[in-house]
Every structure is written in structure tokens, then in C-alpha cells.
Amino acid sequence: MTTTAGGLLPRLPGAFRARRWLLADRDRWHAADVRGDDHAVVLVRSEEAGDVVLGAGDPDAVAALVRDLAHERRAAGAGALGWLTVPRSTVLGASELEALGVAPYSTWDRMSTDEPPPAVAGEESVVRLGPAEADEAAACLAEANPGTRARPGGADDAGWWGVREQGRLVGVIGAADRLGAADGRRSWHLHGLGVRPAARGRGLGAALTAAALRAGLGAGLAWVSLGLYADNAVARRLYLRLGMAVDEENASYAAPGYGGSWRR
Incomplete structure (x- = not known):
């Protein structure tokens, strides 16, 4: 599934509509390209410093979606991404990272509580x-x-x-x-x-x-x-x-020399 119109929530696969990270940041992703299904989702949005990509869900399925994105961008001659975040156990090959123009930047977790x-x-x-x-x-x-x-x-x-x-x-x-x-x-x-x-x-x-x-x-x-x-x-x-619990275990990638910020 690849979609671009409307707000984010109606376009997310149902399995991701209660994901706290996506809910909290849905204003930033309201016009994002949404790819995936109930197993994994990848969001792509345009930024002046380079497109930003977020992946969530099953790591192998996320890797497959990112590979497809890398092939598309290589064929289109697209520029380097500004930022890429995926589940930490997602395995991305050197060819995908080269096509996306990013290198490992940080590993981090998101935690939350409602109590x-x-x-x-x-x-x-x-x-x-x-x-x-x-x-x-x-x-x-x-x-x-x-x-x-x-x-x-x-x-x-x-x-x-x-x-x-x-x-x-x-x-x-x-x-x-x-x-x-x-x-x-x-x-x-x-x-x-x-x-x-x-x-x-x-x-x-x-x-x-x-x-x-x-x-x-x-x-x-x-x-x-x-x-x-x-x-x-x-x-x-x-x-x-x-009483906080881990919601997401992530790895982020950035273009070499990246000096911007990305809110977690």
C-alpha cells in the first residue's frame, strides 16, 4: 500500500493506529507517503535537509520495505535521505544504505507510561x-x-x-x-x-x-x-x-556530516 492524501491516522494500517510514537508525532507525518500493512509500515516525508523515513513493525518486513524504497530512489536518482529510523534489529545491507545516502548514527529507545x-x-x-x-x-x-x-x-x-x-x-x-x-x-x-x-x-x-x-x-x-x-x-x-515501559527499540541513520535534530 502506498498512499499520500489525507491525515496520517486513517491511512495507517490498523495494527499501527494505537502506536504511541506514531500518535504523538502524527502532526509531523500528516502528509507522509505511507507504505506497508499490518506487519510493518514505512513513512516518508519531505524535509529541506533531505527526506525523513520512519519504519515500525516486524524488522524483516521493515527491511523489505526499505529495500524497495532504496531501489526506487536509486532508479529515480533521488538525493540522500536526511534521516532514517527503523527497529534496531532491522538488518540493512551496505547497498541499501549507500542508495539512501545514510550511515549509522545512534541507537535509542522510546519509553512511556500512563500510570x-x-x-x-x-x-x-x-x-x-x-x-x-x-x-x-x-x-x-x-x-x-x-x-x-x-x-x-x-x-x-x-x-x-x-x-x-x-x-x-x-x-x-x-x-x-x-x-x-x-x-x-x-x-x-x-x-x-x-x-x-x-x-x-x-x-x-x-x-x-x-x-x-x-x-x-x-x-x-x-x-x-x-x-x-x-x-x-x-x-x-x-x-x-x-513504571515506564519500552515502546520502541530503534536505530537511526543519517547522511554523513548531519548536524540537524530529530525529535524522539
């Missing part, structure tokens, strides 16, 4: 930050998590939370507002978690995450999600302890 977390020590010290504290939160992030692209004041901000010690922010976390369930309930995607090095090892990351989860789910969201690199065992243990 409030258990009580966490230190959560009572977490406070919601206001717009006037955006610069202070950004300064904290510069030391606590310098690699993150999350910044307070973004157009999709749902909120930021922090922990202070002696009046100074020592840890922060943010949430981005996303689409959610088909019934209209929205979701949040957590990002920008960081604790200054001198304050680590005392459970502040868990307290910040728990507070943000509780705030979102207490407000009636369908779920709260986040992304993490696949090799981040410490973060994985933390999130599992808070």
Missing part, C-alpha cells in the same frame, strides 16, 4: 519553574546536560521543573507538548533532564522525572514519554523503576 510513578524520595523538593527562570534553567543545563537540544522557552514547552540547593538550580527537567490519543487527550515528551555533577548520586534525577510524570498524568494526559540512548543503563533502570 503515575511510585513515591520517590526528594520529590517534594521539586518545583515547577516559570518563564522568568528560563535563563537560569538553561544555565543549569549547560553544566548538567550540555549535549541536550532541549531549552526552556521552546514553542512546544509544556513545563520545566527544578531542584534548588542554597538558592541555586542544581537539576532540571522539561516536557514538550505533543499530540496523544485518538480521543483528543494529549501527551508530553520529557527532555532536558540534567543534574549538576556536584549534586549527582542523591536521587535528584529520579525525583525530577517522577515529579514531571506525576504532573502530566495528573493533568489528564494520555501518557508521558521520553527517549534514551540504548546504552544508557543507568537511565533505563531509573525509568523502569518509575
Whole structure:
């Protein structure tokens, strides 16, 4: 099946219409080319920096769809993709990657929950930050998590939370507002978690995450999600302890020298 018209949800194979990742990002994929069936689906959308491709479902079936896409693009003389994400166990050959113009970039997981977390020590010290504290939160992030692209004041901000010690922010976390369930309930995607090095090892990351989860789910969201690199065992243990579950295990590929961003 290859389709291009209309919003995303009606065009997705039925097996993927409840997939949280696709539901949350369906605004970004509303005009995407949709290929596949109930076993696997591949979405293709145009971007200025190169087409973006997302695959989900059975890894072997996803690989077959990506191979077909690579052959089509090679025959058409299409340019390199900007970004490709597929299930992590999808096996793509060198010829497909060459035709698509991408190379391995990262491996990462998407986790989510629709249940409030258990009580966490230190959560009572977490406070919601206001717009006037955006610069202070950004300064904290510069030391606590310098690699993150999350910044307070973004157009999709749902909120930021922090922990202070002696009046100074020592840890922060943010949430981005996303689409959610088909019934209209929205979701949040957590990002920008960081604790200054001198304050680590005392459970502040868990307290910040728990507070943000509780705030979102207490407000009636369908779920709260986040992304993490696949090799981040410490973060994985933390999130599992808070009741989150893995929705997707992915591998992403990008054109050499890629310097853009792709929201997880």
C-alpha cells in the first residue's frame, strides 16, 4: 500500500493506529507517503535537509520495505535521505544504505507510561519553574546536560521543573507538548533532564522525572514519554523503576556530516 492524501491516522494500517510514537508525532507525518500493512509500515516525508523515513513493525518486513524504497530512489536518482529510523534489529545491507545516502548514527529507545510513578524520595523538593527562570534553567543545563537540544522557552514547552540547593538550580527537567490519543487527550515528551555533577548520586534525577510524570498524568494526559540512548543503563533502570515501559527499540541513520535534530 502506498498512499499520500489525507491525515496520517486513517491511512495507517490498523495494527499501527494505537502506536504511541506514531500518535504523538502524527502532526509531523500528516502528509507522509505511507507504505506497508499490518506487519510493518514505512513513512516518508519531505524535509529541506533531505527526506525523513520512519519504519515500525516486524524488522524483516521493515527491511523489505526499505529495500524497495532504496531501489526506487536509486532508479529515480533521488538525493540522500536526511534521516532514517527503523527497529534496531532491522538488518540493512551496505547497498541499501549507500542508495539512501545514510550511515549509522545512534541507537535509542522510546519509553512511556500512563500510570503515575511510585513515591520517590526528594520529590517534594521539586518545583515547577516559570518563564522568568528560563535563563537560569538553561544555565543549569549547560553544566548538567550540555549535549541536550532541549531549552526552556521552546514553542512546544509544556513545563520545566527544578531542584534548588542554597538558592541555586542544581537539576532540571522539561516536557514538550505533543499530540496523544485518538480521543483528543494529549501527551508530553520529557527532555532536558540534567543534574549538576556536584549534586549527582542523591536521587535528584529520579525525583525530577517522577515529579514531571506525576504532573502530566495528573493533568489528564494520555501518557508521558521520553527517549534514551540504548546504552544508557543507568537511565533505563531509573525509568523502569518509575513504571515506564519500552515502546520502541530503534536505530537511526543519517547522511554523513548531519548536524540537524530529530525529535524522539
